Amino acid sequence: MMTSSPNFKPLRILLSEGTSTSAREAVTVLGLAGHVVDVCDPAAAGLARFSRFVRMYHRCPGMRDDPLGFLRFIDGLLATGDYDVLLPIHEQGFLFAKVQERLRPLAGLALPSFESYRIAHSKAGFRRMLSELGLPQPETQIVASADTLRAAVRFPCVIKTAIGTASRGVWMVCNDADLALVMKELEAGNGFAGEVLVQAHVTGATEKAQGVFCRGELVGFHAYRQIMEGAGGGDAIKRSVRRERVRDDLATIGRHLAWHGALSIDFIMPDDDSGPFYIDCNPRLVESMAAWLAGVDLVDLLLRVSMGETPDVAPAAREGVVTHQAMQALLGSAHRGRDRHDLLRICCDIGCRRGDYAGSTEELTPVRVDWFSAVPLVMTALLLLVSPRLSHALVKRGWGQHLLDAGAVAAIENEMF
Known part of the structure; x- marks a missing residue:
């Protein structure tokens, strides 16, 4: 520690x-x-x-x-x-x-300039920046109407609204039935008021990287692979990895944007190692405990940058450190149709650190050092054991007023404050 x-x-x-x-x-x-x-x-x-x-x-x-x-x-x-x-x-x-x-x-x-933040926050802005920098990404088209969306779709593909986080506004589309559902949701939510991305599906492992920048220079970095998906696209189990190419590319992005603060990116690593292919950007620090457990304190670096310091570049994180989020594991399993017996077995596996959780450390609700964190974990487990279908409602509770939508983004952009 x-x-x-x-x-x-x-x-x-x-x-x-x-x-x-x-x-x-x-x-x-x-x-x-x-x-x-x-x-x-x-x-x-x-x-x-x-x-x-x-x-x-x-x-x-x-x-x-x-x-x-x-x-x-x-x-x-x-x-x-x-x-x-x-x-x-x-x-x-x-x-x-x-x-x-x-x-x-x-x-x-x-924080960086507002213009730089807007580029990183928008999926369309991030896509254009990757093209400008010559960094790898899946084949992507940006459309603004239902007709151009239909013309751009090639199955399988991923459709995304330009604004959205926690997997809101992201759909995997494999056939005409999937496309019809997406079109209905986009039209109901006025999704075509902004830009929509149609992105070719790339097969491979989902990985993520986090960095802290000081006036455009990368001072801390951590990358990990998603081993098990949780609810809403989150990570139930992750393992730290070394990704020098990604570190260099993230440094290039941060330098281009003159980034100041935290910046995270998602990417796909194909099985043939032809990647990475960058698919998303978050202009913030995402789930920092995994990096901390792997030996890189990104939060401390962010505090130092916030206070006006220029911290030394942090050493590389340890590779192979496995962490999990029990709540994500339970919600994701229930979301995928597991029954009560399955969920009870997962609870036992997590508590005994066996099976998928052998050698893994809890990062979201660390009861051993923070007993109060057991409250939401126990409540989630009990509710799902009563009815696994409650996972859908519990996941949506996380999409609260702290998140932006296209209307809020437009209001902030146009407000003089």
């Missing part, structure tokens, strides 16, 4: 959201490091509320429906002078990047 230096001074952190898995894992890393953590979130019972490391949990307006109200709430907290760093762990960075000159006098903050 990592330890603090003798001259360590705890920082007072305001985490801008507490519902996502990324926020929950950041709380653990920050708490184990000895920092003081406060969280604001519109949900009454976000994941981060159930942690002994959280000092205060502030209920706030939802950013998606009321970005101005959310910003005023953050302004009010920061104006008290109680915080050293504002940590935009999720899509709040889009709003904060727009008004960062207003926020920086109040607390440390690591």
Whole structure:
């Protein structure tokens, strides 16, 4: 376990959201490091509320429906002078990047320019940037109407809206029936008001990489392979990997965007090692505990950058470190149609660290160091054992007011604040 230096001074952190898995894992890393953590979130019972490391949990307006109200709430907290760093762990960075000159006098903050953030946040913007840089990606077309979408589709393919996270607005399309369902959802949700991507399906393993940048230079990096998929495209089990090519490509992207702060990318590694093929970008730090357990403290690097430091480049992470999220494993298994007996067996396997979970460490709800994290885990397990079909409703609860949609993005872009 990592330890603090003798001259360590705890920082007072305001985490801008507490519902996502990324926020929950950041709380653990920050708490184990000895920092003081406060969280604001519109949900009454976000994941981060159930942690002994959280000092205060502030209920706030939802950013998606009321970005101005959310910003005023953050302004009010920061104006008290109680915080050293504002940590935009999720899509709040889009709003904060727009008004960062207003926020920086109040607390440390690591974000790139708003224009760079917009490019990384939009799947269409990311696709165009990859083309500009000559970096590998699946064959992709950008369309803006139902007719051009139908003409572009070649089965199998992946259809994506330009704005969406946590697998919202992403569909795997294998036949005409799948396409008809996607068209119905796009038209019902006014999906054609923005750009839609049609991307060729690439067979291979899903992998992800995370980086922290200081004024365009990569100072920390971690990559892992998805071993088991959870609910909503999340990772139930992951294993750290070495990916020097991906590290170089991520450094190229960060340098091109003059990135400042955290940046993550998803990619496919085909079985014939012809990849990587980059498929998505998240302008934030995603689920940082796996990197921490592999020996790279990306959260600490992000704090140092936020405070204006220029940290040394972190050493490479250890390869082969396996971690899991019990909640994701249960939700994903129920989502795929497993029954109560299957779920009970998975609970036993996780508790005894056997089968798929042998040699793996829990990263989302680390009960051994944070007993309070057992609350959402136990509640999820009990609900799924009562009715596995509840997985669909439980997954949708994570798509809360802390996430942006196309309407909220447009409002933030056009608002003068």
